[in-house]
Amino acid sequence: MWRSLKAMSLATPTAFEADPSLVWQFYHYRRVKALEASPNAAHRVLAKLSIPSVLKSIAPQAQSYHLITQNVDGLSTRAINALIPQTQPPSPSPSPETLPNPNSLIEMHGRLLDIQCTQCSYLQQNLLNPLTPSLGIAESQISNVNEAGSKPSEIPLDELPRCPECGALARPGVVWFEEIPWEMDRIDKLVEEADVCLVVGTSSTVYPAAGYAYEVYNRGGTVAVFNVEESRGDVYSSFVFYGPCDMELPRVLGVSGD
Numbered sequence: 001m002w003r004s005l006k007a008m009s010l011a012t013p014t015a016f017e018a019d020p021s022l023v024w025q026f027y028h029y030r031r032v033k034a035l036e037a038s039p040n041a042a043h044r045v046l047a048k049l050s051i052p053s054v055l056k057s058i059a060p061q062a063q064s065y066h067l068i069t070q071n072v073d074g075l076s077t078r079a080i081n082a083l084i085p086q087t088q089p090p091s092p093s094p095s096p097e098t099l100p101n102p103n104s105l106i107e108m109h110g111r112l113l114d115i116q117c118t119q120c121s122y123l124q125q126n127l128l129n130p131l132t133p134s135l136g137i138a139e140s141q142i143s144n145v146n147e148a149g150s151k152p153s154e155i156p157l158d159e160l161p162r163c164p165e166c167g168a169l170a171r172p173g174v175v176w177f178e179e180i181p182w183e184m185d186r187i188d189k190l191v192e193e194a195d196v197c198l199v200v201g202t203s204s205t206v207y208p209a210a211g212y213a214y215e216v217y218n219r220g221g222t223v224a225v226f227n228v229e230e231s232r233g234d235v236y237s238s239f240v241f242y243g244p245c246d247m248e249l250p251r252v253l254g255v256s257g258d
Contacts, residue, residue, distance in 0.1 A: 047079035
């Protein structure tokens with residue numbers, strides 16, 4: 001729920017076409033929350049697995065590692081970037097075995113902090129908060145959680161985010177329901193070749209991602225589920241670890257979440 005409205009009813013192309021003002025207000029709220037958040041220990045552990053030397057220390061025979069995330073908040077990207085030496089250039093030059101592989105992350109549902117043009121090919125990150133003054137004003141005018149569904153809050157189209165290249169209406173850079181996730185061909189190949197699958201913090205209800213653990217398990221692979229409670233995907237698992245993922249992942253994998 002977002003205030004009095006169901007979030008799933010706003011996360012569609014149909015909803016955006018019908019009321020771009022309301023949908024942009026919903027995504028403005030989500031952007032603010034994402035910008036306020038920081039990666040936790042679970043994000044950091046999964047990021048560290050993209051470092052070849054760390055991966056080899058817990059899985060000596062591993063040939064590769066990929067993090068396929070449904071999250072759009074950008075926290076996994078920030079966790080990986082935090083592992084990259086900040087000095088330019090680092091001295092002495094670190095071995096590739098000690099650096100994270102940025103290509104290991106696939107954000108299949110897009111990125112919340114990107115804006116995407118509805119007309120041209122423009123797609124770029126934008127960290128402005130708010131993206132437009134009108135979005136900030138509309139947010140400040142809603143004081144009661146029940147107001148969003150009834151209180152007039154129409155923002156004119158020309159005051160919503162626009163494409164900086166062609167001037168057309170922009171939309172959030174996420175994959176909505178009714179749309180195809182990113183990099184599906186690559187993901188399908190990785191899942192087909194995987195012999196170990198970690199399922200972390202998901203209800204296993206949104207497809208196609210909800211079917212990946214089953215594919216690996218059905219092929220004889222090992223599946224480990226990390227979650228705070230039971231989920232539909234537990235039946236297709238070799239191991240299940242219940243508890244906060246930021247505590248269970250470091251404990252089970254033996255990788256520090258610091």
